[in-house]
Amino acid sequence: MAVGKGELPEFQVINGVRIGVAKAGIKYPDRKDLVVFELAEGCTSAGVFTKNAFCAAPVVLSKQNLASSSPRYLLINTGNANAGTGTQGMNDALQCCQALAELTQVAHTTILPFSTGVIGETLPVNSIIKGLPDALSALNEAAWADAAEGIMTTDTRPKGASKVLDIAGHRISISGVSKGAGMIMPNMATMLGFVATDAKIEQGLLQEILTDCAGLSFNRITIDGDTSTNDSCILVATGKSDAPELKRGTVELAQFTTALKALFVELAQAIVRDGEGATKFVSVIVESAKSQQEALDVAYTVAHSPLVKTALFACDPNWGRILAAVGRAGVNELDLDAIIIHLDEVCIVSNGGRDAEYTEEKGQQVMNREEITIRIQLGRGRASETIWTTDLSREYVTINAEYRS
Amino acid sequence: MAVGKGELPEFQVINGVRIGVAKAGIKYPDRKDLVVFELAEGCTSAGVFTKNAFCAAPVVLSKQNLASSSPRYLLINTGNANAGTGTQGMNDALQCCQALAELTQVAHTTILPFSTGVIGETLPVNSIIKGLPDALSALNEAAWADAAEGIMTTDTRPKGASKVLDIAGHRISISGVSKGAGMIMPNMATMLGFVATDAKIEQGLLQEILTDCAGLSFNRITIDGDTSTNDSCILVATGKSDAPELKRGTVELAQFTTALKALFVELAQAIVRDGEGATKFVSVIVESAKSQQEALDVAYTVAHSPLVKTALFACDPNWGRILAAVGRAGVNELDLDAIIIHLDEVCIVSNGGRDAEYTEEKGQQVMNREEITIRIQLGRGRASETIWTTDLSREYVTINAEYRS
Numbered sequence: 001m002a003v004g005k006g007e008l009p010e011f012q013v014i015n016g017v018r019i020g021v022a023k024a025g026i027k028y029p030d031r032k033d034l035v036v037f038e039l040a041e042g043c044t045s046a047g048v049f050t051k052n053a054f055c056a057a058p059v060v061l062s063k064q065n066l067a068s069s070s071p072r073y074l075l076i077n078t079g080n081a082n083a084g085t086g087t088q089g090m091n092d093a094l095q096c097c098q099a100l101a102e103l104t105q106v107a108h109t110t111i112l113p114f115s116t117g118v119i120g121e122t123l124p125v126n127s128i129i130k131g132l133p134d135a136l137s138a139l140n141e142a143a144w145a146d147a148a149e150g151i152m153t154t155d156t157r158p159k160g161a162s163k164v165l166d167i168a169g170h171r172i173s174i175s176g177v178s179k180g181a182g183m184i185m186p187n188m189a190t191m192l193g194f195v196a197t198d199a200k201i202e203q204g205l206l207q208e209i210l211t212d213c214a215g216l217s218f219n220r221i222t223i224d225g226d227t228s229t230n231d232s233c234i235l236v237a238t239g240k241s242d243a244p245e246l247k248r249g250t251v252e253l254a255q256f257t258t259a260l261k262a263l264f265v266e267l268a269q270a271i272v273r274d275g276e277g278a279t280k281f282v283s284v285i286v287e288s289a290k291s292q293q294e295a296l297d298v299a300y301t302v303a304h305s306p307l308v309k310t311a312l313f314a315c316d317p318n319w320g321r322i323l324a325a326v327g328r329a330g331v332n333e334l335d336l337d338a339i340i341i342h343l344d345e346v347c348i349v350s351n352g353g354r355d356a357e358y359t360e361e362k363g364q365q366v367m368n369r370e371e372i373t374i375r376i377q378l379g380r381g382r383a384s385e386t387i388w389t390t391d392l393s394r395e396y397v398t399i400n401a402e403y404r405s
Numbered sequence: 406m407a408v409g410k411g412e413l414p415e416f417q418v419i420n421g422v423r424i425g426v427a428k429a430g431i432k433y434p435d436r437k438d439l440v441v442f443e444l445a446e447g448c449t450s451a452g453v454f455t456k457n458a459f460c461a462a463p464v465v466l467s468k469q470n471l472a473s474s475s476p477r478y479l480l481i482n483t484g485n486a487n488a489g490t491g492t493q494g495m496n497d498a499l500q501c502c503q504a505l506a507e508l509t510q511v512a513h514t515t516i517l518p519f520s521t522g523v524i525g526e527t528l529p530v531n532s533i534i535k536g537l538p539d540a541l542s543a544l545n546e547a548a549w550a551d552a553a554e555g556i557m558t559t560d561t562r563p564k565g566a567s568k569v570l571d572i573a574g575h576r577i578s579i580s581g582v583s584k585g586a587g588m589i590m591p592n593m594a595t596m597l598g599f600v601a602t603d604a605k606i607e608q609g610l611l612q613e614i615l616t617d618c619a620g621l622s623f624n625r626i627t628i629d630g631d632t633s634t635n636d637s638c639i640l641v642a643t644g645k646s647d648a649p650e651l652k653r654g655t656v657e658l659a660q661f662t663t664a665l666k667a668l669f670v671e672l673a674q675a676i677v678r679d680g681e682g683a684t685k686f687v688s689v690i691v692e693s694a695k696s697q698q699e700a701l702d703v704a705y706t707v708a709h710s711p712l713v714k715t716a717l718f719a720c721d722p723n724w725g726r727i728l729a730a731v732g733r734a735g736v737n738e739l740d741l742d743a744i745i746i747h748l749d750e751v752c753i754v755s756n757g758g759r760d761a762e763y764t765e766e767k768g769q770q771v772m773n774r775e776e777i778t779i780r781i782q783l784g785r786g787r788a789s790e791t792i793w794t795t796d797l798s799r800e801y802v803t804i805n806a807e808y809r810s
Contacts, residue, residue, distance in 0.1 A: 051733075052729060052732040052733045053731075053732040053733070053736065053739040053741065054728050054729060054731065054732030054741060054757075055732070081725075083725065083728075083729070084724075084725050084728050084729075084754070084757075084758050084759065085758050085759075086756055086757045086758030086759075087757075088758075089758065118725070119723075119725025119726065119728070119729060120723075120724060120725035120728070120758070120759055224710075224711040224712060226710050226711065226712045226726075226729065226730065226733070227729070227732075227733035228729065229725075229728075229729050229732060304709075305629075305631050306629040306631065306711075306797075306801070306805065307629060307631045307805055310801075310802050310805035310806045311805070311806070313802065313806050314805075314806035314807065316806070318524075318525075319489075319525060320486075320488065320489050320523070320524025320525035320634075321524065321631075323459050323489050323524070323525070323634075324457060324459060324488070324489075324524060324631065324632070324633065324634050325631065326458075326459065327457040327458040327459030327460070327632075327634060328456075328457045328458070328631070328632035331458065334458040336458065336459060349489070351491055352459075352489075352491045352492075353489050353490050353491030353493075353494070353525070354489065354490075354491075354525055392711075392802060393802060394799045394802045394803060394806075396711070396715075396802075397715050397718065397797060397798060397799045397801075397802055398799060400711065400712055400715035400716070400719075401715045401716070401718050401719035401721070401799075402719065
């Protein structure tokens, strides 16, 4: 199940980035499961990674390598997360990087490894190493759609977004892919997002931009509240467009980051739309909160409530469950009479109870929609936050009872 | 679905407490849905109530009345929670109390009302008032099993516990009933628990004892993390046994509270065993944490993880999901290598990864059991906590997609 069509866009080529995809037989035969991104010399790269304390071996190594050198390759495998694998996991990730470094004649510290799939099993290093020559010989600027497919696990469809900007008369392109369908409550970024642009941006600034963009996109989605051990998101700027370098505080940078944020939100929302067992795409907006944290607390409490999620699955306008979730979100001295809750355009709660104008028919009309906005006004401040989530279906349980993630 | 047999005990009569149950047709015809507890003059009573900010009208009124007088009647209806009903809900709850007060010739402030069922619909006051004479004419000391049945909603079976103690040569009895199967993460108590003893205990002390007992029982269970708007637990001491008053700091009181705590745990666990769609009864024990709060944070993160819960449903020894949940519980500076995790007697995680002795067969053996303990040693302090929970099954989704709570 998935919400909406979710077709891939026509990807813009990013000058300076080539992509090679291979079938390495890591978990399943005949499946694209190995992806190599080649980054031209002179690219800047930034990354955000999971805050799960049990972060996977490739995450540890990618963070180290990103801090110490300018990445030349991203090496991604699906079918195995190389997480919870202790010292051997670190050695395995390193061995894969070294094999790719040897084939491409770069330092192994310029390679960032990423893994996704089952936790706690040994990485099939040999399969990955055997697949590398195929991936390298496939390197191609136009393989973004292949990359979107090559990083999928329980995803039912590939996810990507692409944009061309005209900034002060110069053409700048951005393309990105993402994956994820379960174990989704990214805490810095999701597993996985790869975005590249041909803009020229200095590394420190690029990292700031990425942290901002991930904060408002990948860090605002939740499917099941389970933060993965492998979440990673990488942003690369190749500097190969003819546009001048984007610098801090300029109109050009603002124009670029606005577009980049929109692209990140698109990629993050694509993950929610393809959430495991999802039949609804739900925006939870909390307004007039005292602080951002308070708004997020309320939004996540509603988004994680199994009772709210099953009501959404059932198309049941069960506003009492939303109200109960708001009430248990831990907000101090909540004034119940000040709270207003809408389902799309229909006011469901005001003055501490069901809105006087509300009818079951109006609620039912909204709940039958595939995309729904729950808007909660707390009436106590100026902060607001938006997050995106799904319903909870029998299919979610089936997928996670049968799939070993 | 439910775990284990869960048969009702043989209830001890509590001298000073009579119970009357009626079929008032509140939501369904021909169903025991109205319960009256009559408490003799001179009883002491204590209560703990939901911390959900949207607490229901009967909770507000019960708290008020308990604070201002010695309760003579508990009035409980199922089929309607009278929550999210604003001012009308308060008037409705009051009207029911007034009707019972008139029939029994007591002050209406000595009546504590409790409601459970669908949120946000108007309380059918007339049905309740019409049912009162039947309930009163049924008043009987031996009707505890009827009470257990009369407070059920989505529960698949009634829940009760009963004990006789010999304290310094005197016989003291305790009996109690509880209900709840969904919207269960009590925050003070669960919806609903009623416990009575014929011991004599002064009101202030009784409240302390109840708060302690509820803290270690009803406040340590979770089915879906959703704290109800109506959670309430009442403890009554009739003082009708021939035992002397139980006083603070005595061996007799310690003996009594030990037994009472065990009875509370039994009632709380009965709710988990009958959790909506439950096929497993799971104890999550966190040991060697730095603080109680840290131990609880880790325990609840594991207990609420949809991925851990669906793996339990699938009998899949997917220890990677437990590890990922521990990792995202927000514990600062967690030393991964110090963590040890057991499934029952099988060590699954040590030294930051899968335990060297672990085999899939050993894990599978444990996961096939109906009752499982997940024991997590953090290796960083002396605090420990235990909570109880269930798996997440397709049946849970079905129940909550179809039932309007």
